[in-house]
Amino acid sequence: MSTHKETFHRKLEGAWILFSVLTLLSILVGTVIEIAPMFLVKSNIPTISTVKPLTPLELAGRDIYQREGCVNCHSQMVRPFRDELERYGEYGKPGESVYDHPFLWGSKRTGPDLSRVGGKYPNLWHVRHMENPRSTSPRSLMPNYYWLLEYDLNxxxxxxHLSGLRTLGVPYSDREVSNAVSLAKEQAKVIADDVAANGGPKGLANKEIVAVVAYLQRLGKDLKATPTASVSGSTNNGGS
Ligand code: HEC
Incomplete structure (x- = not known):
């Protein structure tokens, strides 16, 4: 209709460099508008009030779990299908992994899912199983990890590590960051004493195995925890 507009449009189309730049800009702006809120709006991240950061010892165990490549055979994510629910329990929720850097969901299950293994076995079972899986699970094809009972925990x-995670948003307190080592040793002693008291090997308190056991025993526990405990000062905000 309006010839003025038509000629302007023609000119714009002819200026292909300018036109490409403008097109690119409009796509970029659209993309930023779509993606930015995902990073900036905290309530978009579904938190679960009972899910807390790992203790220092559990975190050390998680590092060993990564080092040993356990994730290559074990997932940590229960899918919402009936067979999985009956075998493992409650399906995995996004809010369970908000403090995980990196995620250890895994994609291959040569062994079973581990996200609900916490509390399933006594500490001593895990020690024996890690040392030689065939001693507890006769036909297991899981490798031995006997060195976890020999290597000193570093x-x-x-x-x-804790303070690094804190910059990523994991709510560790100053006390936890500065006392990480003594807190880890305290928890390690409790586990080592329990293992020894039940007839297992003695003197494991400073070995890598106690960290791995602490980590395994934590998996899935937070979901079952009652939300009443220590509500004040809770660092979780947003949904439930
Ligand atoms: C080559 C594959 C493989 C690797 C690597 C592996 N596992 Fe396993 N895991 C298995 C298999 C298979 C089973 C089932 C039989 C058994 O209980 O040993 C299993 C079972 C388990 C169980 C018992 C789970 C349950 O619910 O009964 C735990 C705990 C476990 N593994 C921890 C670990 C940890 C920790 C690591 C790393 C240090 C690891 N696994 C590495 C294959 C593997």
């Missing part, structure tokens, strides 16, 4: 970078 806690030298634990405080730095």
């Amino acid at each position: 806690l030298s970078s634990l405080s730095a």
